[in-house]
Amino acid sequence: MEIFKEFHIEAAHWLPNVPAGHKCGRMHGHSFRIEVHINGPIDSQLGWVLDFAEIKEAFTPVEEKLDHRCLNEVPGLENPTSENLARWIWHELRPSLPLLSKIIVRETCTSGCVYSGD
Numbered sequence: 360m361e362i363f364k365e366f367h368i369e370a371a372h373w374l375p376n377v378p379a380g381h382k383c384g385r386m387h388g389h390s391f392r393i394e395v396h397i398n399g400p401i402d403s404q405l406g407w408v409l410d411f412a413e414i415k416e417a418f419t420p421v422e423e424k425l426d427h428r429c430l431n432e433v434p435g436l437e438n439p440t441s442e443n444l445a446r447w448i449w450h451e452l453r454p455s456l457p458l459l460s461k462i463i464v465r466e467t468c469t470s471g472c473v474y475s476g477d
């Protein structure tokens with residue numbers, strides 16, 4: 360079964376590799392919504408796949424690195440597209456969440472991406 364927890368990050372970014380004049384080449388901000396998905400069996404005693412609190416605990420250092428930051432200044436996020444952000448979060452979380460199955464990044468109400476690992 361797959362479970363998830365959603366986190367909210369306020370951050371600024373600009374995209375360095377877009378064509379000249381593209382609006383995303385200018386510094387701007389988003390209220391990013393990030394879903395962390397975990398896939399595994401339900402523990403028969405506890406009745407859950409993983410305590411949601413464990414997902415939150417794993418995400419806390421990631422939140423510290425991203426929230427109220429300029430993402431371009433975060434090592435590894437020099438080109439902070441949704442795709443690169445999702446992949447970056449995956450690699451940050453995977454060591455502490457071995458059942459990690461998916462990262463969903465919503466950059467705006469209408470745009471985002473789903474990353475299921477390499």
Ligand SMILES: Nc1nc2c(c(=O)[nH]1)N=C([C@H](O)[C@H](O)COP(=O)(O)OP(=O)(O)OP(=O)(O)O)CN2
Pocket residue numbers: 374383439440441442466467469470
């Ligand atoms: N594949 C990607 N395309 C774009 C990304 C991205 O990360 N991956 N990022 C951007 C910009 O950061 C932009 O802020 C978000 O794009 P967009 O959805 O075009 O934003 P709008 O608010 O203008 O969207 P509406 O069409 O008004 O809903 C651009 N592209």
Ligand SMILES: [Zn+2]
Pocket residue numbers: 372383387388389466
């Ligand atoms: Zn943007």
